[in-house]
Amino acid sequence: MFNKKTIDDIDVRGKNVVVRCDFNVPLKEGKITDDTRIVAALPTIKKLIADGGRVILCSHLGKPKGTVKEELTLAPVAQRLSELLGQDVKFAKDNEVVGENARKAAAEIKDGEVVLLENTRFRPEEEKNGEDLSKDLASLGQIFVNDAFGTAHRAHASTVGVANFVEVAVVGYLMEKEINFLGNAVDNPVRPFAAVLGGSKVSSKISVIDNLLEKVDILVIGGAMAYTFVKAAGGKVGKSLVEDEYLEYAANMVKKAADKGVKLLLPVDTVVAPEISDDAPFKTVDIMEIPDDMIGVDIGEKTIELFADALKDAKTVIWNGPMGVFETKNFAKGTEAVAKVLADLDAVTIIGGGDSAAAVNQLGFGDKMTHISTGGGASLEFLEGKGLPGVDIIAEK
Ligand code: ADP
Numbered sequence: 001m002f003n004k005k006t007i008d009d010i011d012v013r014g015k016n017v018v019v020r021c022d023f024n025v026p027l028k029e030g031k032i033t034d035d036t037r038i039v040a041a042l043p044t045i046k047k048l049i050a051d052g053g054r055v056i057l058c059s060h061l062g063k064p065k066g067t068v069k070e071e072l073t074l075a076p077v078a079q080r081l082s083e084l085l086g087q088d089v090k091f092a093k094d095n096e097v098v099g100e101n102a103r104k105a106a107a108e109i110k111d112g113e114v115v116l117l118e119n120t121r122f123r124p125e126e127e128k129n130g131e132d133l134s135k136d137l138a139s140l141g142q143i144f145v146n147d148a149f150g151t152a153h154r155a156h157a158s159t160v161g162v163a164n165f166v167e168v169a170v171v172g173y174l175m176e177k178e179i180n181f182l183g184n185a186v187d188n189p190v191r192p193f194a195a196v197l198g199g200s201k202v203s204s205k206i207s208v209i210d211n212l213l214e215k216v217d218i219l220v221i222g223g224a225m226a227y228t229f230v231k232a233a234g235g236k237v238g239k240s241l242v243e244d245e246y247l248e249y250a251a252n253m254v255k256k257a258a259d260k261g262v263k264l265l266l267p268v269d270t271v272v273a274p275e276i277s278d279d280a281p282f283k284t285v286d287i288m289e290i291p292d293d294m295i296g297v298d299i300g301e302k303t304i305e306l307f308a309d310a311l312k313d314a315k316t317v318i319w320n321g322p323m324g325v326f327e328t329k330n331f332a333k334g335t336e337a338v339a340k341v342l343a344d345l346d347a348v349t350i351i352g353g354g355d356s357a358a359a360v361n362q363l364g365f366g367d368k369m370t371h372i373s374t375g376g377g378a379s380l381e382f383l384e385g386k387g388l389p390g391v392d393i394i395a396e397k
């Protein structure tokens, strides 16, 4: 159970509260193209405003790597946030993040007002968890709230260091919600518990597979990852994405699943094409017989049926990794079919991983899932069973 202190456990009235949010939004020509992450931060900000806190927000945006990159200013976020909150959000524009403007704003701020600081990654100490920036941020308030689940897996000045120099550090509602959903699903699942794994590489998901294999009843593997398993089993994989260094690992995994009584399902057929493009001709072949000049790009019809049948009684499903190259319309069918299966299940359905979340939203199933994590990398590290430094630093209740 989640037992860290949250914003419900503190009194913020009249206090300056430094809140680390995840405002790392996609921008195009200075305009925000998707404000999901800003919207996700609203419950915490509104609660602090309602309780009479003096709210000082900070976040990173993009990868300026410790230098000032004007195109990565948080100014557009301040504006969007003002619109969403229906109240003024003062932007303290300091290239050094905590400079003259931020200090002045922090000194003058009144109960229920909101200030946003400049991009924390304009400072080189941010990603090094440097003490100077940690202390600068902490000097603006008495309370620190970490609500940035998307960067909770990084020990940075604004996610971890700052917590050492304030009176009290707690988590916000978004962080609490993410950890509760992911944590309960992994550690306290209603069974049968299934994991559906896909995506591009076995190598990037090894720790996820290892961790989940200890916990699930059913493990479904699709996406490009499957072809390494197919080759390990003696199948012909053509030009499919295969990691030869992981053949032995894949073979061992199959054995381990059998030993543990975990039902491991791999594709039985696959859509193949000579290249990854919407103009390419494609057909479905047996999984063990991919022609030499073809690439496996999606799971086939029989596999969709097999996976749907295996998942139909599941009560908890965690999904990470698309079933095919869903960015190409012709090869999105497998991912769409699995999304539909999950959407129709009477089960807790959790989506982790940046591309998986994008796929589910893009295919229109976003509101049919129990929880879609807002943190790509962080949700993966969580599924790997690793602690999150940005959460570990928070005191327990
Ligand atoms: P996530 O971000 O959800 O953790 P990954 O980054 O592991 O997911 O994988 C997503 C990528 O995997 C997508 O870009 C998708 O095109 C790719 N992918 C899925 N199936 C295949 C395949 N058969 N061949 C090549 N790429 C694939």
Ligand code: MG
Binding pocket: 353, 354, 355
């Ligand atoms: Mg990805």
